[in-house]
Amino acid sequence: MELNLLEKTELWIENIKLQNANLSTIAEVVADVLEIPRDKVLVVDVRENHITLDILQKTIQAEQVFGKKQQLLKRLSEIPGVNIVPETDIHSEGILGFISLDESEVPQVLARTEKIVDEIKTKITKRVIVLPTGFEVKRGMITDTNTPYIMQRMTEAGYKVTKGEILDDSADYIAAKLNDAVNSGYGVIITTGGIGAEDKDRTVEGVLLVDPQAATPYIVKYQQGTGRHEKNGVRIAVGMVGNSLIVSLPGPHDEVKLALEVLIRALDEGKSKEEIAQEIASVLRAKLQAAGFKHH
Numbered sequence: 001m002e003l004n005l006l007e008k009t010e011l012w013i014e015n016i017k018l019q020n021a022n023l024s025t026i027a028e029v030v031a032d033v034l035e036i037p038r039d040k041v042l043v044v045d046v047r048e049n050h051i052t053l054d055i056l057q058k059t060i061q062a063e064q065v066f067g068k069k070q071q072l073l074k075r076l077s078e079i080p081g082v083n084i085v086p087e088t089d090i091h092s093e094g095i096l097g098f099i100s101l102d103e104s105e106v107p108q109v110l111a112r113t114e115k116i117v118d119e120i121k122t123k124i125t126k127r128v129i130v131l132p133t134g135f136e137v138k139r140g141m142i143t144d145t146n147t148p149y150i151m152q153r154m155t156e157a158g159y160k161v162t163k164g165e166i167l168d169d170s171a172d173y174i175a176a177k178l179n180d181a182v183n184s185g186y187g188v189i190i191t192t193g194g195i196g197a198e199d200k201d202r203t204v205e206g207v208l209l210v211d212p213q214a215a216t217p218y219i220v221k222y223q224q225g226t227g228r229h230e231k232n233g234v235r236i237a238v239g240m241v242g243n244s245l246i247v248s249l250p251g252p253h254d255e256v257k258l259a260l261e262v263l264i265r266a267l268d269e270g271k272s273k274e275e276i277a278q279e280i281a282s283v284l285r286a287k288l289q290a291a292g293f294k295h296h
Contacts, residue, residue, distance in 0.1 A: 011096050012052050016171070033068055069101065138168070149256065175206045192249050195248055196234050197222055207238075238280070259283065
């Protein structure tokens with residue numbers, strides 16, 4: 001069961017005495033007991049009677065931490081120059097603090113924690129935020145018909161929907177706001193606009209900054225550099241960060257309506273980001289083809 005450390009990554013070992021001890025060996029032992037890569041454990045502070053280690057990763061499996069205190073103390077005591085006494089203790093302010101659980105309690109705590117995590121994940125999957133993009137929307141030059149429609153339709157489908165801010169046409173800015181939405185516990189993050197082939201269209205690039213493996217199928221391709229087209233086509237993007245699905249839809253309202261129905265159905269069916277991306281791209285591609293639009 002994977003748990004997010006929520007930035008609480010420090011582990012303190014108190015009432016420990018060191019005499020010519022090798023800090024690298026201490027870090028290696030901690031990494032070995034917690035079953036994480038050696039380069040993910042770093043000794044960051046050493047004082048007269050305690051040391052502080054930092055776990056350099058965002059998540060950890062509960063089974064790797066819960067109830068590991070006695071095992072870790074025993075392994076540390078075997079290191080030359082490390083003196084463990086009855087008062088030696090290990091603690092943390094976050095998930096890592098569960099290292100001090102009594103081993104006999106671990107199965108029950110794991111079962112309760114897994115149930116709570118499942119409940120939280122279920123709630124997260126039903127939380128949606130809509131983030132329109134584009135200076136023309138932000139300046140009030142055009143009416144944002146997409147956000148109200150998406151909010152109404154997703155609410156009808158059983159989701160709790162929030163209207164987010166209008167994003168600037170900047171990949172870095174878009175990526176930052178997507179990360180904010182992920183960290184705020186939204187299970188579905190929908191952007192509209194900014195997926196075209198012009199130089200100002202940067203939504204797909206923003207998604208790729210937060211999920212480099214995002215699915216980005218083409219709706220239509222152009223000959224790069226012709227007319228206004230800086231890029232070689234129009235793509236949508238569907239990414240996944242943790243438990244958050246990121247879906248970048250077009251700007252035209254009729255295309256959003258088509259794509260949204262595909263998205264709602266795919267979410268109900270539990271499809272992958274790749275499947276969702278291909279199905280949305282297919283329906284949008286078919287619409288263009290029916291209108292007589294052809295690839296260059």
